[in-house]
Amino acid sequence: MRFRTYTARGIVLRQFNLGEADRILSILTPGQGKVRAIAKSVRRPKSKLRGSLDLTNLIDFSAAYGRDLDVVNEAQIRDDHPRVRSDLSRLSKAIYACEIADSFAQEQVPSGGQFDLMVNVLDALGDAPDPWPVVRWFETRMLDVSGFKPELESCVECFERVEPGSHLLDLGAGGILCPQCRSQGVGHKVQVSEGAMRALRHLQRTVKWRDLAPLRNIQARSEVEFIQTRYIRSVIERDLRSADFMRLAAEAKPSATGSI
Amino acid sequence: MATHMAAPIANLVERLSKLPGIGPKTAQRLAFYLVRGADEDARALADAILAVKERVITCSRCFNITESDPCDICADSERDQSTVCVVEEALDVMALERTRSYHGLYHVLHGAVSPMNGVGPDDLRIQPLLKRLQNEPIREVILATNPNLEGDATAMYIHQRIESDDVSVTRPARGLPVGSDIEYTDESTLGRAIEGRQSF
Numbered sequence: 001m002r003f004r005t006y007t008a009r010g011i012v013l014r015q016f017n018l019g020e021a022d023r024i025l026s027i028l029t030p031g032q033g034k035v036r037a038i039a040k041s042v043r044r045p046k047s048k049l050r051g052s053l054d055l056t057n058l059i060d061f062s063a064a065y066g067r068d069l070d071v072v073n074e075a076q077i078r079d080d081h082p083r084v085r086s087d088l089s090r091l092s093k094a095i096y097a098c099e100i101a102d103s104f105a106q107e108q109v110p111s112g113g114q115f116d117l118m119v120n121v122l123d124a125l126g127d128a129p130d131p132w133p134v135v136r137w138f139e140t141r142m143l144d145v146s147g148f149k150p151e152l153e154s155c156v157e158c159f160e161r162v163e164p165g166s167h168l169l170d171l172g173a174g175g176i177l178c179p180q181c182r183s184q185g186v187g188h189k190v191q192v193s194e195g196a197m198r199a200l201r202h203l204q205r206t207v208k209w210r211d212l213a214p215l216r217n218i219q220a221r222s223e224v225e226f227i228q229t230r231y232i233r234s235v236i237e238r239d240l241r242s243a244d245f246m247r248l249a250a251e252a253k254p255s256a257t258g259s260i
Numbered sequence: 261m262a263t264h265m266a267a268p269i270a271n272l273v274e275r276l277s278k279l280p281g282i283g284p285k286t287a288q289r290l291a292f293y294l295v296r297g298a299d300e301d302a303r304a305l306a307d308a309i310l311a312v313k314e315r316v317i318t319c320s321r322c323f324n325i326t327e328s329d330p331c332d333i334c335a336d337s338e339r340d341q342s343t344v345c346v347v348e349e350a351l352d353v354m355a356l357e358r359t360r361s362y363h364g365l366y367h368v369l370h371g372a373v374s375p376m377n378g379v380g381p382d383d384l385r386i387q388p389l390l391k392r393l394q395n396e397p398i399r400e401v402i403l404a405t406n407p408n409l410e411g412d413a414t415a416m417y418i419h420q421r422i423e424s425d426d427v428s429v430t431r432p433a434r435g436l437p438v439g440s441d442i443e444y445t446d447e448s449t450l451g452r453a454i455e456g457r458q459s460f
Contacts, residue, residue, distance in 0.1 A: 014376055020281040045437055051446030055409040077447045085409065088416040092375065095413070099376050242375035249417070 005073065007062040008032065011118050012055050013102040017043065024069065025053060026102050027061070030115040034105040037063050037070040052077050056084065056094045056122060083126035090125045092249035093135050096242045097121050100139065103236045104146040113145035124209045132221065132250075133203075133212045139228045140203040148235045151175025152201050157184045164201075166194050169227060171234040187234065190227055195220040200227065269295060321392070323368040323385045325350040333366060340364040342399040346389060346418065348372050348406055356404065364402075367392065372405055372414040381417050389418065393427055400428045407434055 013034070014026035021043040027035045042049045052059055052075035061075040084090045101118050105111055121138040128134045143149050154161050156175035167176040172187015176197075192200070199215050203224075206212050215221055233239060265273070269291050277287035294302050318324065319331035322344075326332065333339065333353075343364030347353055353366050369384040392398065403418060405411035419429050435453035436445060445453075 016377065046440070048444045048446075051449045054448075080448045085412055088413065088420060091409070091413055091416070095375050095409075102376075241378045245373065245375035245380055245413075248381065 005062055005064045006032075007060065008035070009058070009060050009078065010035065011098075011101075011115070011122070012053055012057050012059065013098045013105070013118075015053070015055060021047075023053065025072070027059075028101055028105050028111055028115055028118055031110055032107075033109040033111045033114075034102070034107045035063070035070055036068075036107065037072045038066070039072045039075075042072075049075050054080065056081055056098060058119065058122070079122070081122050081126055084122060088249045090131050092242070092246040093131050094122060094125050096135065096240065096246045097125070097138055099240050099242045100142055100232065103232075103238075103240070104142055104148075114142065117141050117145060120209065128209065130214065133215060134209050135246075136199075136224055136228060137203055137206060137209050137212055139232060140200075140206075143232070143235070144204070148174065149204065150200075150231055152197065152204060155181050157181035164194060164197065167192055167197060169231070171231055190230055192227060193220070193223060196223040196227060199224050318368075322366045323370060323388070324353050324366055325368075338363075342397055343402065344389075344392065344396075344398050344400070345402040345404050346415075347404050348411065348414070352404065364400075365398075369405070369414065372410045373417060374410050375413075381414075384414070386418060386421065390421060393422060393424060398427060400430060403429060403431050407432075 008027075008029040008031060010027035010029040012025055013028050015023050018024050018038065021041045023039045023042045025037050025039055027037060029035055039047075039049050039053050041047050042053060044050070049072060052061075053072070057077055058079040058081075059075045059077055061072055063070040063072045081094065084094045097118065101114060105114055117138065121134060124134045124138075125131050140149075150169065151174060152162075154175070155178035156170060156173040157177055158181055160178055160180075162176055162178045167178070168182055168185070168189045169176050169192050170185035170187050170189050173185050176192070177185055177189070195217055199220055202213060215224070229240070229243060272291045272294070273284070273287045276282055276290050277284050279287075282290070294305070315327055316325055317327070317329055319326045319329055319334055321330045321334045324331045324333065328335070340363050344367050345356060345362060345364055346367045346369060347356070348369050348371060350368050350370075353368060356362050356366075367385070367389045369386065369389075371379055371384050373379060373381055373384070393401070401418075401422065403415040405414045415431060422429055433456050434449060435456055436442065436449065442450065
């Protein structure tokens with residue numbers, strides 16, 4: 001027998017207002033994947049759910065199964081990431097991570113490593129001295145746990161191992177092309193310099209964000225960011241809307257970041 | 261499917277059901293109430309709706325909804341001209357005015373930054389606010405955006421864009437709502453209430 005209600009741990013990935021006081025939420029859970037739920041009257045001042053269901057919050061919640069949307073009954077905050085929320089640059093990266101997770105997670109499918117990865121990245125964005133590599137690591141890991149990891153070690157056409165160097169990345173085929181197969185491939189191709197390739201391979205091999213090596217080369221940084229964004233866009237087949245705000249926030253005056 | 265409803269009533273029901281918070285059933289009830297009601301009541305309602313569309317404008321200084329430009333608040337020389345309270349919506353101005361505790365000026369952004377929904381800083385009235393800070397004798401900016409993640413992001417973005425060191429930037433205090441129970445207060449609000457406690 002299926003119970004009418006359930007309790008779960010989740011991360012609020014997305015929300016938008018509905019009607020006078022309701023809000024529709026997208027919550028990433030470990031066991032049920034992405035849950036779409038409605039929080040009724042949550043925008044009213046006396047709602048007991050009001051402070052708990054904000055974006056990026058790690059919550060324990062109970063909900064009732066619904067036909068289209070589940071209905072959230074109770075929620076308790078486990079972590080609202082105060083260090084992330086008090087810094088615009090880190091906050092914009094957390095929003096970007098939520099949008100990526102919302103794009104990759106499936107409804108009614110256990111989220112596998114996606115939930116743990118989101119927990120990790122939100123912690124990391126609060127702790128890491130430089131949040132930029134954390135975001136690139138998150139993108140790489142999310143592609144990996146979702147089954148879209150690009151092949152960077154062997155050619156996607158002839159399967160021969162590819163030596164370090166500058167290569168073409170075939171976005172459609174999901175990997176690099178060796179010098180002999182440059183003219184082949186199925187999708188749009190992006191040139192990857194030797195420095196960026198080294199950084200991308202390092203990101204793929206790094207399981208824990210604390211093991212990330214710093215990437216100080218500005219050109220390689222912007223190249224890695226460009227390649228990752230293009231690759232993710234080709235996988236999810238749309239632009240990530242929060243990417244622009246993340247770049248805008250990164251230009252923040254150092255003295256101005258921090259709580260008001 | 262045939263509705264067996266006279267065309268003008270069906271049209272009215274359709275129009276009413278487009279209003280926020282009004283579903284098809286409520287729209288039908290309202291429509292039939294208007295059909296049964298006095299002619300002058302219906303005409304007064306129609307006139308009121310037309311007047312809103314024809315006479316209401318946004319203030320060119322603070323972007324509040326008003327009938328005159330500048331709005332009554334901006335035109336009131338008795339108000340504190342050195343303080344501006346930045347809010348997301350015109351409804352927030354009404355809420356703050358009801359408190360009778362604030363006597364400065366306002367600036368209405370008409371929204372908050374919502375990156376995932378495609379609303380960026382350029383979609384809000386942030387640039388005119390920065391211009392006001394250059395041209396008016398403002399000494400304090402109260403960033404009264406909603407106390408949620410998007411409101412916080414908007415406030416932090418504006419804070420970062422305010423270049424003058426002569427302007428103090430503040431945010432309203434957060435804490436327990438009057439008449440609430442501590443037991444049912446979320447951890448985030450309760451934590452901030454404790455941090456911001458005042459001597460008795």
